[in-house]
Amino acid sequence: MPRIVRFHELGGPEVLRIEQVDILPPGPGEIQIRVKALGLNRAEALMRAGQYLESPALPSSLGFEAAGEVASLGLGVDGFRLGDAVSVIPPLSQAQWPTYAEIINFPAYLVVKHPESLGWEAAAALWMPYLTAYGALVDIARAGPGDFIAITAASSSVGLAAIQIARQAGAHPIAITRTSAKVPALREQGATDVIACQEQDLAGSLNLITGGKQVRVVLDAVGGPNFTPLADAMAPGGILFSYGGLSGQPTPYPLAQVLAKNLTLRGYLVHEITGNPAKLDNAKRFILEGLRKGDLTPVIDKIFPFDEIADAHRHLESNQQFGKIVVRIAPL
């Protein structure tokens, strides 16, 4: 029987258990995938702890990203063949369509044939980061040449994807990281400037970097007290995407800056893109083309074996990572 990761109670990484379960054949419109690698996301740690947007019914499985081989096809599925190398677009519900398993059934419209040359680990580290960054920066903000784009939690998988996409658009990605530890690596990844926000004055550094032009787009996964200095450094008409709450602290509303500069403060979820078939098609084309041209390259932090899923979650929550944490599944 295939193995799946489940949790029967909410809590820390130790609640994750690997269990053997029967997997049904794929239903109509579904594809069964023999998973080779999974990509980890903050949303899964939050789900396990009972702090995510979605409340799991226990026991629950979890996971948003995976890559593997097509093992069988449900009724009505065409365009795929057994053995195809595929990866999955993050579904709306990770409880309903979890990826932390050796075998998964997935709706065919969320399954993509990726270039085989990519490898399983990179293919499992692809869709959540690039779709999230693409949706905000390209689909909504229309980032382009000359734009200054401030990216918080820059060493997260989404942050690094945003740096690459901003570069591709001809914009200036300014990476914001907590300390100077990851500054050289962020420069190597293409950030035109890097700010260590626990060691430097954030608004002052942003103003210095932009030379008074100010920041047109902010992609913020952190919230908390840094919200105000970010708004301070924004250009009139700028847009601030609030897409995560890593700080865990109350986030002030920068009323004076919003009023004085006509700022747009906007919540954003990747499902705005994945839930819209036309937008999703454009996004897939953009990302696959970026991979082909070499403008986009997933950054993998560390690979864990499936048996060490709890350690992989501990590493995620250590915040030491640079890029995507991946779990490799050995052949059955």
Ligand SMILES: NC(=O)c1ccc[n+]([C@@H]2O[C@H](COP(=O)([O-])OP(=O)(O)OC[C@H]3O[C@@H](n4cnc5c(N)ncnc54)[C@H](OP(=O)(O)O)[C@@H]3O)[C@@H](O)[C@H]2O)c1
């Ligand atoms: N809205 C959406 O649709 C969507 C989609 C995907 C992800 N997200 C959100 O995007 C964020 C990144 O997710 P991820 O899975 O790519 O990466 P992740 O593994 O959660 O990112 C970890 C990085 O975030 C930074 N960080 C962690 N705690 C922090 C804190 N308290 N204050 C400031 N920075 C902190 C650190 O970077 P430094 O060491 O560089 O400071 C750390 O290396 C999460 O908040 C996630 O929930 C949202």
